[in-house]
Amino acid sequence: MFLNRPDLILIALPSQIYIVYQQLKVNNTTNALKCLFVGSIPFIIWEFFSLVYYGLPLPNTAYAKLNTGLPKYELMKQGILYYIDVIQFDPFTIGVIITALIASIVSRSILHKLLSFGVLLYLLYILKIGGDFMSGRFFAVPFFATALVVSSFNYHRLKNINIFFFIILLFGLSSININSPKVMRNGLVTASKDNIRGTGIADERKYYSSRKRSLFASLSNNYGLNYKESVYDTNIGNSYANVHTRKAGIGFFGVWHGPEHYIIDKCGLVDPLLSKIPQDFNTNWRIGHFVRSLPYGYKESIQSNKNLIINDDLSEYYDTIRSITRGDVFTLERLKHILYLNIGLYNHYIEEYLKFNTYKIEYLETQKIDISKLQAPKRSGHIWNQNTVIIKPEHYLVINLNTAMSIKSFDISYDHTDLYTVIFVNKDKIVENVRVYGQYGSTGLNRKEVLFDNPVIADEVFIVPEDGDEKYSIGHFIIGNSGD
Structure with missing residues (x-):
């Protein structure tokens, strides 16, 4: 068992x-x-x-x-x-x-x-x-x-x-x-759009049976791919030119495409690194599908078969993972890494990575704006691209505070489909960071107020898009001083 x-x-x-x-x-x-x-x-x-x-x-x-x-x-x-x-x-x-x-x-x-x-x-x-x-x-x-x-x-x-x-x-x-699927004459189940209920729980029997994926069904599929394509013909060499990022369906996708393609599973089910990184809490999660944000440099690491992860702590941890999953099986160095990993001696790398996030800022391009341009409050539901600051893909927003400020809270509005990290910087050093998430079922902008337990001293604020539909926008950003 x-x-x-x-x-x-x-x-x-x-x-x-x-x-x-x-x-x-x-x-x-x-x-x-x-x-x-x-x-x-x-x-x-x-x-x-x-x-x-x-x-x-x-x-x-x-x-x-x-x-x-x-x-x-x-x-x-x-x-x-x-x-x-x-x-x-x-x-x-x-x-x-x-x-x-x-x-x-x-x-x-x-x-x-x-x-x-x-x-x-x-x-x-x-x-x-x-x-x-x-x-x-x-x-x-x-x-x-x-x-x-x-x-x-x-x-x-x-x-x-x-x-x-x-x-x-x-x-x-x-x-x-009970609302169970009905078996038709051809042995298939009538498909419907409500296989996934509002709770995130799905009728998987209905889903797969309706797509001819039962034990005795044909190996044909609905994605326009030919299963007859050999999955053993191509040698991947030292790098993966075709790297795909997916949140579901990695099994069928991998079999149909073959070993010349590498799949990064954002849920971490088959990824030895992402499975060790917790999903950050947001209101849009689904059970069994815990999507992780990709660390900066991870996809490039897979493409080049080198460790190019930007964050120093995670880079050290990834070296260990690479040694365990790709190194020679019976070397003393690999066996030592296995022992240390399983007794928790490498956990501090993940803890430090999560503490001060997933990146070094120089990895992205900057968009700069003065805080005075973001003082007009936007309500929740405000149209995402109407009188807002649009953040381009592969960019982050730098808000100039003009002077060091003691910050007790901040009020922000942002596109509801996206995940952002708000980073507070003082004299070019990160002093605090907060993640804000989209709201399931909402539209337009989300509005959120965040209170700090202790005042944060900062002279700049970085807003970094982490995940979403690449239509990133910020409606307003208003600081509450500790003296307010």
Whole structure:
């Protein structure tokens, strides 16, 4: 179970601990530990191989999806929505799970109780991590485990046996009208535009079935690409001329294009560097798709097969990643990097990178403006390019404050689709930085006020576009002095 998906160990762990405990009681300790070791051999072999070859004990996707940088309460809210989704669209599954949990309370079988306890741990884990973007996916194994409890439960000893059958029947009948895809004569599912719900949770079965991607479907696709194209014919050499940045669909895209193309996955699922960089919190995130901002110089690093990352701390960290993922497997230097990475001795590079952002300013071109030109407030929803300052792509805005100021707060309006970093500089040194984000569902400009815990002394302010549609604009920027 662990080798299939490591977090599923939560379901089996209570039962396994109990079995080991029972073995220690009936056998001597040596024999019990021998049995435990023999049963753990597949796990030990795989973890050893994973550490030596990949450099990490867990799949890269685990680091990308659990290292989100999002507040715990945001993930918890999304986890609640995931529960609501399965109740609404697949009540039979949740009905079987609830029935088994109730049955295990009155069951005389200790294994029923332990298996149900493991399922309960996993259900809490689902809540903690925010669930998933695939509707019902994380409830599949809990459903199977609890179905074992329900099917092996001795109902004859219960006086109120009808209660359990009533619960199952109730959820079973309620599932008849669930909004699940309808199977047509050709075996395909009718496509619709609402595969992704407003919660960010999607009916993936409907999505893939409607595109002929089921097990027995044709290998043809809807993107105009020919799967017959060989993916092994081209040697990439020492650099990647064709570097693509994508947020989704990297598997199909990579197979169809072949190894002469390199895909930078902004969600970090297959990227050993981006998976270690948390997504900054914004109101536009989607569960399972935690998009990272590319560090400056990273794409150029991939294109040239050299470390050209601008930030010094991240550059040091990337050297380590390159050594682990691209170096000779059995060198002492690489094995040392693997050890240090996994015990956290390199974490300070990421911490420093996040502390003072992702770049050196000289990487971009400048647009300069006096702060007096940005004093007319713009309300939220103001047209993004009407009486605003347009920031060109590959540029950042330098606001001249004319003198060093003690800043307690600032009020800013900016295009709602973009991510910006506001950097405060004093005597050519960065003293503080704040990120501001777009607002999901809004239009035009967003307006935001930011308060500092302690006054910031600055004589310039840099506004750096980090991500968006390249239609960058600033409506106003008004400083609140500490003496106000």
